[in-house]
Amino acid sequence: MTLRLAADQADRAAALLRAGDLVAFPTETVYGLGADARNARAVAAVFEAKGRPHFNPLICHFPDAEAAFAEVLPDARARALAEAFWPGPLTLVLPRRPECRVDLLAGAGLDTLAVRVPAHPVALALLRAAAVPVAGPSANRSGQVSPTTAAHVQDGLGGRIAAVLDGGPCEVGVESSVLDLAAGGAALLRHGGVPVEAIEAVIGPVARPIPLSTAAASRSLRSPGMMLSHYAPSLPVRLEAREVASDEALLAFGPPLPGAGAVWQMSDARDPTEAATRLFAGLRWLDAEGARLGLSRIAVMPVPMEGLGAAINDRLTRAAAPR
Numbered sequence: 001m002t003l004r005l006a007a008d009q010a011d012r013a014a015a016l017l018r019a020g021d022l023v024a025f026p027t028e029t030v031y032g033l034g035a036d037a038r039n040a041r042a043v044a045a046v047f048e049a050k051g052r053p054h055f056n057p058l059i060c061h062f063p064d065a066e067a068a069f070a071e072v073l074p075d076a077r078a079r080a081l082a083e084a085f086w087p088g089p090l091t092l093v094l095p096r097r098p099e100c101r102v103d104l105l106a107g108a109g110l111d112t113l114a115v116r117v118p119a120h121p122v123a124l125a126l127l128r129a130a131a132v133p134v135a136g137p138s139a140n141r142s143g144q145v146s147p148t149t150a151a152h153v154q155d156g157l158g159g160r161i162a163a164v165l166d167g168g169p170c171e172v173g174v175e176s177s178v179l180d181l182a183a184g185g186a187a188l189l190r191h192g193g194v195p196v197e198a199i200e201a202v203i204g205p206v207a208r209p210i211p212l213s214t215a216a217a218s219r220s221l222r223s224p225g226m227m228l229s230h231y232a233p234s235l236p237v238r239l240e241a242r243e244v245a246s247d248e249a250l251l252a253f254g255p256p257l258p259g260a261g262a263v264w265q266m267s268d269a270r271d272p273t274e275a276a277t278r279l280f281a282g283l284r285w286l287d288a289e290g291a292r293l294g295l296s297r298i299a300v301m302p303v304p305m306e307g308l309g310a311a312i313n314d315r316l317t318r319a320a321a322p323r
Contacts, residue, residue, distance in 0.1 A: 002154060003163035007122045013165045014129035017042075022049060022160075024139035024153045025126050026167030027118035029089045029175050029193055030146040031153050032061065032136030033161065034126070040103045040277035043135055047311055048273060049160040052142045054314045055276070057108040058135040059091050059176070060115050063127040068092075068115040071100045071133060077203045078181055084202050087119035089176040089193025106135045109280035109315070112182040122167035138175065139164070148173050179206065233287035233298060237320035241299035249290040251282055251300045261295045262286060272308040279312055283319065 005013050005023075013023045020042045023034045033049065035042040037060050047055065062068040065082040072094035074082070081090060093114045096102070100113065107113050118124065127134060138146040139153045139161075147153045150166035157164075177192035179199060187207040188196050200206050235249070243257060244250050250260035254270040264282035266275035286298050300316055303309045 002158045002161055004150065004154070005163050005165045007165070007167050010122060010125035010165065011129050013126050013163055014131075016162050017126075017130045017134060018132065021162035022046060023126075023162055024147075024150070024157065024164040025123050025134075025136070026150070026165065026170060027061075027089075027120045027123045027136075028087075028170060029118070029172045030148055030170055031139040031150070031164070032059075032118075032123075032134075033139035033157070034061070034134045034136045036130070037102045037106045037133035037135040040105050041273065043103055043105045044273050044276040044308060046135060046137065047276065048308055049157060050137065050140070050142045052137070053310055055105065055108045055279075055311050056137075057093075057110060057112075057114050058106045058137050059178075060102055060106060060113060060133045061123065061127055061136050062115060062117055062133060063124050064117055067127075067133075068117060071097060071102055072113050072115055073097055075181065077186065080202050081179070081199065082117070085194055085198075086117040087124065088117070089119070089172050089174075090199070091116040091176045091178040091190075091192075093178065093180040093182050093189065095182050102133050102135075103277075104280040104284070105277060106133075109283065112180075114178065116176055120167060120170075122165060126165060146175065232319045232321070233283050235287050235290050235295065236297040237316065238297050238299045239316060239320050240302050242302075244299045245296075247294075247296045248299045249286040249293075249295050249297070251286060251298055253301045253303050257299075257301060260299070261293055262289045266303075272303065272306065272312065275303065276308045276312055279315060 016023050025034050035046045091114050096113050140147050140156045148170040150164045153164045172193045175192045177194040178190040180187045244260045249262040252265045256263050264286050266278045303312050
């Protein structure tokens with residue numbers, strides 16, 4: 001059963017978030033599906049509730065700019081944009097700080113993080129009460145229309161999440177603009193609530209989004225979910241491993257294959273949700289440990305396509321793609 005909480009019950013919604021539950025909340029753009037971004041299992045539950053086929057990076061929400069910039073490294077452009085548009089429908093993609101508290105799964109294993117401060121009083125009350133980074137994609141089933149009322153959320157996710165915090169209809173009704181500042185330039189990844197011309201009035205020229213097919217073909221854009229091969233470890237990745245050699249590192253799912261030079265267990269119980277929470281950390285650890293030991297590649301045991309297995313396999317296919 002999904003609770004319908006009134007706008008003045010932000011404290012109760014915050015307690016649910018801190019306990020690892022999922023809570024939909026209003027923003028000025030659309031309703032977001034909130035999870036404690038520090039909690040890998042809660043973040044995995046977001047993908048599961050949405051039926052999201054890919055581990056795309058999730059936008060993390062904060063009550064103010066300084067809370068956001070405690071997790072990422074802003075430059076002068078980011079601070080100027082925050083001054084101009086936060087709270088508001090602009091998301092900035094910036095490098096993660098070394099001490100960033102946000103779980104790797106929320107950022108899809110990238111060394112960047114998408115952050116914003118929403119312009120909605122109920123959302124800000126929730127974020128202040130929760131006092132944690134809140135990951136929040138749109139609160140709808142993947143592929144369906146984004147919700148702009150609490151009733152929309154109930155129609156799509158009722159019974160799948162703990163609660164929806166009802167803040168009335170959303171004012172903007174389209175998602176935030178997403179701007180990547182992480183690589184030194186400025187690239188718009190998604191058109192949204194802040195026109196690109198308004199962004200350029202603050203920081204100068206901004207590169208426009210390129211078509212998804214072009215991004216996949218070029219494999220050159222640091223853009224969430226747009227490249228065929230991205231977020232890949234430096235060691236080659238071999239999928240569907242039924243046996244493993246001593247010069248290979250093993251990403252295990254269930255009882256590990258014998259003989260590997262190093263092993264990271266995603267889920268001994270073969271639980272896709274648990275595996276999702278450990279996937280990105282495992283690839284990073286095996287990449288570093290494999291390089292330290294002089295191993296040749298990372299072998300990956302098969303993961304069924306059921307549940308979050310589809311998203312895990314999507315990520316692994318991208319990691320193993322030719323570079």
